[in-house]
Amino acid sequence: MAESKDNRFDPVNVLHEIEEKFEMVQVLDEEGNVVNEDLMPDLSDEQLVELMSRMVYTRILDQRSISLNRQGRLGFYAPTAGQEASQLASQFALEKEDFILPGYRDVPQIVWHGLPLYQAFLFSRGHFMGNQIPEGVNVFPPQIIIGAQYIQAAGVAMGFQKKGQKAVAVTYTGDGGSSQGDFYEGLNFAGAYKVPAIFFVQNNQFAISTPRSLQTAAKTIAQKGIAAGLPSILVDGMDALAVYAVTKEARERAVAGEGPTFIEALCYRYGPHTMAGDDPTRYRTSETDSEWEKRDPLIRFRNFLTNKGLWTEEKENEVIERAKEEIKEAVKKADAAPKQKVTDLINIMYEENPYNLDEQKAYYTEKESN
Amino acid sequence: MAQMTMIQAITDALRCELKDDENVLVFGEDVGVNGGVFRATEGLQKEFGVDRVFDTPLAESGIGGLAVGLAMTGFRPVPEIQFFGFVFEVMDSISGQLARMRFRTGGSFNAPVTIRSPFGGGVHTPEMHADSLELLMTSTPGVKVVIPSTPYDAKGLLISSIRDNDPVVFLEHMKLYRSFRGEVPEESYTIPLGKADVKREGTDISIIAYGAMVHEALKAAEELEKEGKSAEVIDLRTVQPLDIETLIASVEKTGRAMVVQEAQKQAGIAANVVAEITERAILSLDAPVLRVTAPDTVYPFSQAETVWLPNYKDVLATAKKVLEF
Ligand SMILES: Cc1ncc(C[n+]2csc(CCOP(=O)(O)OP(=O)(O)O)c2C)c(N)n1
Ligand SMILES: [Mg+2]
Numbered sequence: 200m201a202e203s204k205d206n207r208f209d210p211v212n213v214l215h216e217i218e219e220k221f222e223m224v225q226v227l228d229e230e231g232n233v234v235n236e237d238l239m240p241d242l243s244d245e246q247l248v249e250l251m252s253r254m255v256y257t258r259i260l261d262q263r264s265i266s267l268n269r270q271g272r273l274g275f276y277a278p279t280a281g282q283e284a285s286q287l288a289s290q291f292a293l294e295k296e297d298f299i300l301p302g303y304r305d306v307p308q309i310v311w312h313g314l315p316l317y318q319a320f321l322f323s324r325g326h327f328m329g330n331q332i333p334e335g336v337n338v339f340p341p342q343i344i345i346g347a348q349y350i351q352a353a354g355v356a357m358g359f360q361k362k363g364q365k366a367v368a369v370t371y372t373g374d375g376g377s378s379q380g381d382f383y384e385g386l387n388f389a390g391a392y393k394v395p396a397i398f399f400v401q402n403n404q405f406a407i408s409t410p411r412s413l414q415t416a417a418k419t420i421a422q423k424g425i426a427a428g429l430p431s432i433l434v435d436g437m438d439a440l441a442v443y444a445v446t447k448e449a450r451e452r453a454v455a456g457e458g459p460t461f462i463e464a465l466c467y468r469y470g471p472h473t474m475a476g477d478d479p480t481r482y483r484t485s486e487t488d489s490e491w492e493k494r495d496p497l498i499r500f501r502n503f504l505t506n507k508g509l510w511t512e513e514k515e516n517e518v519i520e521r522a523k524e525e526i527k528e529a530v531k532k533a534d535a536a537p538k539q540k541v542t543d544l545i546n547i548m549y550e551e552n553p554y555n556l557d558e559q560k561a562y563y564t565e566k567e568s569n
Numbered sequence: 570m571a572q573m574t575m576i577q578a579i580t581d582a583l584r585c586e587l588k589d590d591e592n593v594l595v596f597g598e599d600v601g602v603n604g605g606v607f608r609a610t611e612g613l614q615k616e617f618g619v620d621r622v623f624d625t626p627l628a629e630s631g632i633g634g635l636a637v638g639l640a641m642t643g644f645r646p647v648p649e650i651q652f653f654g655f656v657f658e659v660m661d662s663i664s665g666q667l668a669r670m671r672f673r674t675g676g677s678f679n680a681p682v683t684i685r686s687p688f689g690g691g692v693h694t695p696e697m698h699a700d701s702l703e704l705l706m707t708s709t710p711g712v713k714v715v716i717p718s719t720p721y722d723a724k725g726l727l728i729s730s731i732r733d734n735d736p737v738v739f740l741e742h743m744k745l746y747r748s749f750r751g752e753v754p755e756e757s758y759t760i761p762l763g764k765a766d767v768k769r770e771g772t773d774i775s776i777i778a779y780g781a782m783v784h785e786a787l788k789a790a791e792e793l794e795k796e797g798k799s800a801e802v803i804d805l806r807t808v809q810p811l812d813i814e815t816l817i818a819s820v821e822k823t824g825r826a827m828v829v830q831e832a833q834k835q836a837g838i839a840a841n842v843v844a845e846i847t848e849r850a851i852l853s854l855d856a857p858v859l860r861v862t863a864p865d866t867v868y869p870f871s872q873a874e875t876v877w878l879p880n881y882k883d884v885l886a887t888a889k890k891v892l893e894f
Contacts, residue, residue: 274693274695275871303695324871324872325870325872325874326870327870343654343695343696343697344658344697345627346658375598378628378631379627379628380628380631380658406627407598407599407603407606408599408602409601409603409624413624413626415626475694481602482603539870540876541864541869541876541877544866544869544873544877545864545866548867555865556865556866559864560864562864567876
């Protein structure tokens with residue numbers, strides 16, 4: 200590397216100094232030992248068990264969703280296994296009044312935030328009722344346009360700020376999403392207006408086939424927040440307690456009027472990108488897969504809780520059975536939804552339909568009766 | 570001649586042009602190692618190296634801007650937008666920048682860029698993947714817009730698009746990617762842009778279509794034949810600019826015409842075709858020129874798409890109206 204000729208300026212060193220600041224925050228190591236007692240979040244035994252239960256439940260939901268998709272009983276599905284700590288522990292740090300703007304892989308967070316599971320299935324099946332958010336559930340449907348949710352989160356947060364509501368807007372994207380213009384704009388606007396928002400990146404190492412290394416020259420994604428003036432943090436996304444701790448702190452800062460926070464969580468998606476024909480063996484090795492599987496969020500949290508005497512195999516089986524039962528019920532409920540009609544869709548275009556839609560409604564009423 | 574699917578024909582065209590012209594560059598999200606999410610660029614990075622065929626960070630406006638800059642430095646970029654539903658992210662690069670490059674530099678620069686992108690309904694994608702947004706492009710003076718309906722056309726038109734010295738948006742209907750095979754020459758060949766193709770000759774009515782709707786029109790024409798009516802099916806192939814000559818010659822012969830498009834009625838090429846025909850050939854017409862289109866809603870959630878999309882029965886019903894007028 201070229202040495203600085205002039206000791207007044209050393210931009211290379213400025214970069215290195217910033218990069219070195221980003222050490223990954225961890226509370227539990229891969230075996231579930233506490234490595235950072237100071238950061239241990241203040242969670243009751245019941246809360247710890249609840250968080251573990253949600254992670255186990257969601258792993259089952261992922262497995263069931265994959266098999267339902269293979270049977271043709273679900274449509275679009277983006278697998279979540281490997282990302283439970285990032286997804287569920289961050290959501291666990293929120294309050295009901297906080298508003299989530301998810302990406303397409305963030306269905307678990309909005310389900311745990313209150314969206315009925317059968318609606319998540321309807322969303323997957325391409326039925327508009329899946330996106331009809333019930334009153335009092337503070338989520339937006341999963342965003343398809345990568346990055347769009349980031350700048351919108353700044354808007355939601357500004358809304359809370361203007362109304363003096365003590366609530367936070369939380370949004371998620373991936374390592375790939377952190378390359379979008381909207382991503383930077385979201386951080387920048389939120390910082391400029393000091394709004395109560397949390398920007399969360401689940402860096403699962405790949406954007407479809409594109410490895411993290413091709414997305415950016417930045418050593419961490421976390422450091423991107425610095426440029427926008429946001430407190431920014433790199434966290435072990437396979438460690439539920441670390442994810443919870445940093446998100447909780449970000450929320451407290453936000454509701455105290457101290458502005459937005461940016462969080463990068465390091466994790467991995469075990470499955471394919473989506474169930475629509477992606478083949479991970481084309482772009483990643485089984486060595487990398489198994490390296491990450493060793494850091495599994497369930498294994499370490501299970502060990503931690505077992506050592507504390509809070510978790511047993513029976514408890515886990517109980518959760519698994521409950522999950523299976525509830526999933527079955529939700530599928531039934533989704534099956535019972537009325538067949539989606541074009542005429543229904545015509546009705547949700549405007550508050551009042553113009554002439555063309557009225558005419559077309561007549562045409563489609565006829566077409567759908569055949 | 571080889572039998573190829575449309576996607577194979579597209580890969581083949583890209584291979585021909587990468588071989589033929591070292592200034593051709595192929596890039597986009599997941600086009601490298603993965604060969605594209607539909608495998609349109611399968612094997613190309615291996616064959617031509619990461620210098621010529623490369624993955625980009627996830628940003629469509631970035632992909633567009635890169636293409637603009639590379640065009641300025643003498644390259645012939647062939648970027649891929651993973652799904653055309655994401656075109657809004659790259660609108661400025663296409664409509665604001667590429668389309669005006671020749672114009673605003675008084676001809677000192679030009680933009681030999683071909684933007685390839687899958688679009689089109691019927692394959693159960695999530696929201697914002699399947700929309701027919703060609704009107705956004707055709708209403709931008711400065712770009713050409715090509716939509717093939719067969720493997721043979723896809724290869725010849727893509728090669729012509731890449732060789733064209735102005736920006737071309739090349740839209741590939743997802744449903745046609747693998748739905749059938751056709752004969753495709755192994756060697757390089759071109760099909761001129763701006764030339765429609767008479768896919769079936771007839772004397773009673775001209776059915777004008779493009780993309781996947783060409784096949785619905787052909788099916789309807791077969792049905793009409795059973796009823797003793799002879800339909801001519803014209804595949805526009807290039808929707809901007811239109812092939813006025815072929816359209817008018819056909820209408821003058823048949824005296825009746827209709828236009829079929831997958832896009833919504835308010836968002837289509839069809840209105841423009843109707844206007845051109847009535848302006849130029851009103852005295853040859855024995856009936857109004859009618860349209861078959863999708864309804865004016867947002868592209869539907871996938872459960873409703875098969876009904877929402879126009880099909881050959883819709884074409885047939887409208888053809889009868891025109892014939893019986
Ligand atoms: C604007 C936009 N561009 C491209 C896509 C297609 N696409 C869907 S997911 C994806 C990769 C996203 O990767 P990342 O942000 O890392 O999230 P992950 O899927 O890994 O959770 C791409 C390119 C899209 N949905 N939206
Ligand atoms: Mg990713």
